[in-house]
Amino acid sequence: MVVIHRIECVIMTSERSQSPSGTFDFTHFLNQVNSHNSQSSKMVDIEDISLVTIKLMKSTIQHMKNLTTEGMNSDERLKFVRSITNGMNGDIFEFSTCNRVLYVGFGVSCQEIIDKVLEVANLNYVPFQTYRGMDVWRHLVNVCSGLDSFILGELQVMGQFRGALSWHRKNNLISDMNAVFFDHVVAANRVVRKELGFTKTPESMFSLANNAIMETIAEVPDATITVIGFGDMGIKAVKALFELKQENILVITRTGSEASKRAPEISTRVRFKTFDEWAVEDKTQIIISTIRNIKPTFNSERKIPVTNKTKILDFSWPPSIDPSGIHANQELLDVKHWIRVAHKLEIDWNYDETINSGNMIIQDIEERFVISLRDKTQAEFRAFIYARMDELSTAWEDLDCDDLESSQMRPFSREIATWICKQEGKFNQEDLYEEVIRTRRKIRRPILTHIATDVTREMIRINDSETLLEAAH
Missing domain, CATH: 3.30.460.30 (Glutamyl-tRNA reductase, N-terminal domain)
Known part of the structure; x- marks a missing residue:
């Protein structure tokens, strides 16, 4: 940014005043995404x-x-x-x-x-x-x-x-x-x-869950299945089991049958028990856990109550079942298993080509996003300049103006603001000063000289500011 010394106020006179010298550069405002508002x-x-x-x-x-x-x-x-x-x-x-x-x-x-x-x-x-x-x-x-x-x-x-x-x-x-x-x-x-x-x-985890459930049911066609949790994921799991022609389903929730109110259209087809009611006699071949807790619900101190051979699918995050919470004859498919499955699936996805295509699309969108930010910033800058010129025009109306001159001050301020906003990159103080002086409006020269000096002084102040927020105060 060029440092410009402030010019002294021009005394209203009928003689031609010497134009100020120096350079304005408002591009640093246009490279910002800051608003001068609250x-x-x-x-x-x-x-x-x-x-x-x-x-x-x-x-x-x-x-x-x-x-x-x-x-x-x-x-x-x-x-x-x-x-x-x-x-x-x-x-x-x-x-x-x-x-x-x-x-x-x-x-x-x-x-x-x-x-x-x-x-x-x-x-x-x-x-x-x-x-x-x-x-x-x-x-x-x-x-x-x-x-x-x-x-x-x-x-x-x-x-x-x-x-x-x-x-x-x-x-x-x-x-x-x-x-x-x-x-x-x-x-x-x-x-x-x-x-x-x-x-x-399909949704990510549910897609993996559905595939795993189908594979497990294929191994045990007439399985008794226990679903832990009856929130969104639990309800989806039960619906998926119905689609797979499975009807022998036990749902474990904190509130037991009270949870049935969340999905009454399917609740009549399943049995409900609370965690305290869930016991060793509730033998099951498949357990699907969908509950959410900060720490595992089942661990070394509180093991899964059923002890028979069971495949356990934990779709919870954070995990609801710690490896220490199952019995020796039970198999736990936890988050580590789902990570392995997801990486294996990448082989069939043409993964690298899709990622590259996605990155090219994002790059194109990014260019448009940057342009929109620049346009928004330019709009803020224009609004600020128009507002400042409008404020100055109220003081110009109090100069030694006749009625015709006074009525032109606000429209004249908008013309000046328009000219300033159309400048690209650096422009000279002399050009701004002369643009004001050479107006075709019927305004006396001494008043124009005062306005030109007023506008130049304000532009110097704005030019010396780091941000529009600073310039607005």
Whole structure:
């Protein structure tokens, strides 16, 4: 930026005043995504957005268990997220699924997020991946479009993401303008999914679950099946079993038959018991667990009550059944098993080609996103210049003007603002000064000289400001 010395106020005179010299350059405003309005309507500069994440792998399972908010109720999650947000100088967005945990910070560095998360979770180390600026947007689009999921192109993660965004807005954890950043992610996701044909892809974990259930039933056609939990996933599991012609189903819930009210259309076809009522005599060949808890419900201190030979499918996250919670003749298919299955399926997906195609689509969307940010910033800058010229025009009306001159001040201020906003890159003070002086409006020269000086002085002040927020004060 060129430093410009301020010029002295021009005394109104009938003589031609010497034009000021110097250069204006407002491009630094156009490279910002800052608004000069209030905090609630200000989106942080895209380069000041950070993302910290950990993805589920064999080596990260314990870290994921320590951090995920899956299994927490809304109040517990709110307390956890607010503990991270407290003391931060910007909004924090938290997102947990069975496949990852991530945090997005606005105006907060990656290291600041990591330090606070470790402090709140009482951990010494987590192998986080970090992203900054446009890489944050790019990674979130990959995640939400299903290009970075258990099952390529899964639908479930987008619904979870939108639910998380709604939850953060409801609890005032994120400003409306910062939430707009995520709206762009959601919009980009729709384009990617449509281009790649992901519009009818099955949900990830449920897809794996359905395949595993079919394989297990094929081994034991007349199996007695126990489903633990009757939430969304539990109800889906029961419906899938009905489609597979299975009718001998026991559902275990905390409330027993009270849970039947969640899906009365299918509840009459199954039996219900509470956890306390579930006993060794309830022999079963297949157990499907869908419950959510922060810690395993079944462990070395509380084993699965049935002791016969059983295949146990744990689709819960965090896991509801610890390996120490089963008996010697029982087989547990837990999260490690689902990771192996997911990686094996990649061989049949033409995975690399799909990922490459997705990245090309995202790159094209990214270019449009950057343009939209630039357009938005230019609109903010234009609105600011027009507002400032309008404010100055009210003072010009109080000059030694006749009625005709006074009536022209506001339209004249808009003409000046239009000329300023049309300049690209650097432009000279002399050009601005002469543009005002040479107007065809019937305004006396001494008044024009005063206006030209007034406008030039204001542009110098704005030019010397780092941001529109600073210039507005």
